[in-house]
Amino acid sequence: MAFLAWLAVMAAAAFVSASGSGELTPDFYSETCPQALTTIKLVVGAAVLNEPRMGASLVRLHFHDCFVNGCDGSVLLDDTDDMVGEKLAKPNNMSLRGFDVIDAIKAAVNTACLGNVVSCADILAVAARDSIVALGGSSYDVLLGRRDATTASIDDANDDIPNPFMDLPELVDNFESHGLSLNDLVVLSGGHTLGYSRCLFFRSRLYNETDTLDPAYAAALEEQCPITGDDDALTSLDDTPTTVDTDYYQGLTQGRALLHTDQQLYQGGGGDSDDLVKYYGENPDKFWEDFAAAMVKMGNLSPLTGDEGEIRENCRVVNQE
Numbered sequence: 001m002a003f004l005a006w007l008a009v010m011a012a013a014a015f016v017s018a019s020g021s022g023e024l025t026p027d028f029y030s031e032t033c034p035q036a037l038t039t040i041k042l043v044v045g046a047a048v049l050n051e052p053r054m055g056a057s058l059v060r061l062h063f064h065d066c067f068v069n070g071c072d073g074s075v076l077l078d079d080t081d082d083m084v085g086e087k088l089a090k091p092n093n094m095s096l097r098g099f100d101v102i103d104a105i106k107a108a109v110n111t112a113c114l115g116n117v118v119s120c121a122d123i124l125a126v127a128a129r130d131s132i133v134a135l136g137g138s139s140y141d142v143l144l145g146r147r148d149a150t151t152a153s154i155d156d157a158n159d160d161i162p163n164p165f166m167d168l169p170e171l172v173d174n175f176e177s178h179g180l181s182l183n184d185l186v187v188l189s190g191g192h193t194l195g196y197s198r199c200l201f202f203r204s205r206l207y208n209e210t211d212t213l214d215p216a217y218a219a220a221l222e223e224q225c226p227i228t229g230d231d232d233a234l235t236s237l238d239d240t241p242t243t244v245d246t247d248y249y250q251g252l253t254q255g256r257a258l259l260h261t262d263q264q265l266y267q268g269g270g271g272d273s274d275d276l277v278k279y280y281g282e283n284p285d286k287f288w289e290d291f292a293a294a295m296v297k298m299g300n301l302s303p304l305t306g307d308e309g310e311i312r313e314n315c316r317v318v319n320q321e
């Protein structure tokens with residue numbers, strides 16, 4: 001009986017994937033390239049060991065891919081004579097990192113799979129998970145089977161990626177436009193447990209909103225980010241930029257948010273967002289659980305599946321016919 005039920009489920013799953021409609025599955029490559037996931041993990045592990053910040057950069061790449069027309073690898077496309085891609089968009093220009101690591105993963109996977117089997121969009125999703133695990137986060141199953149876009153858009157990247165000067169209602173609207181809730185906004189912002197921001201993204205709050213900042217923290221930031229110059233000086237987004245933990249949320253409750261948008265999540269007035277920030281700060285287990293679920297949800301944004309798009313041979317360029 002149980003076996004028959006299982007058989008029915010497997011038959012239905014096979015039908016769905018054969019007909020090419022939208023479902024991603026954790027075992028998508030188990031037949032076509034069983035080595036895919038271990039290969040990606042090895043390259044990510046080496047890259048993060050070599051430079052811990054790379055883990056942060058790979059997580060952010062997946063986020064910026066998913067928020068622009070879905071998780072379709074569009075962020076990786078280089079500009080061409082006919083197309084200005086996403087790399088030069090305001091949130092990405094001189095900011096996104098890790099493209100060379102993605103190239104190395106793609107080359108390793110093409111070798112391990114004896115061919116071009118694994119999409120660049122899936123590589124981004126797996127590399128984000130493996131980065132989180134390499135930096136102390138808990139693991140989760142990544143859903144797979146995304147295919148790669150054949151185009152990218154600088155305008156869509158400028159319109160769809162949230163910027164660090166937004167207030168809470170704008171952040172909520174932006175996330176809602178991607179099918180993500182306030183809870184998803186707060187838990188995914190926990191991605192800022194990793195990595196750094198440049199001075200130019202937090203200067204204005206430093207010199208205009210000192211009231212909302214812890215004074216000692218503000219003084220330290222002013223050293224690192226003067227009122228003019230040093231646009232590219234880096235400051236960590238929480239106290240422990242190479243460890244996945246809940247220090248980010250604890251910092252927010254202490255007025256120690258680096259970005260305006262981070263502090264918007266906790267304003268001390270007791271709103272729903274404040275409650276969520278406190279809750280994740282005090283419950284690391286819940287953060288692990290909900291962060292993983294929210295990463296999977298973000299990874300499900302409008303994937304190309306079935307015979308849509310293509311599996312790019314080189315993540316930077318559309319396949320030549």
Ligand code: HEM
Pocket residue numbers: 053055056057059060063094095096097162163164165171188189190191192194195196197198199201259261
């Ligand atoms: C809620 C809206 C968000 C805004 C406004 C925002 C904005 C920013 C900004 C301005 C930076 C610094 C970039 C630079 O200095 O070049 C940054 C870094 C980063 N963001 Fe976000 N972000 C948001 C949400 C997220 C989400 C959802 C994730 C992942 C789940 C994420 C992951 C990261 C990571 C890991 C870094 C550090 C990257 C590195 O050091 O290379 N962010 N973000």
Ligand SMILES: *[C@@H]1O[C@H](CO)[C@@H](O)[C@H](O)[C@H]1NC(C)=O
Pocket residue numbers: 088089093094
């Ligand atoms: C990207 O950043 C560089 C350096 O700040 C700047 O010179 C260039 O104009 C920017 N490109 C775009 C398209 O904004």
Ligand SMILES: *[C@@H]1O[C@H](CO)[C@@H](O)[C@H](O)[C@H]1NC(C)=O
Pocket residue numbers: 203204205207208227
């Ligand atoms: C402070 O805010 C004003 C108005 O929003 C803005 O024009 C100015 O550039 C900000 N100052 C800094 C140092 O960013």
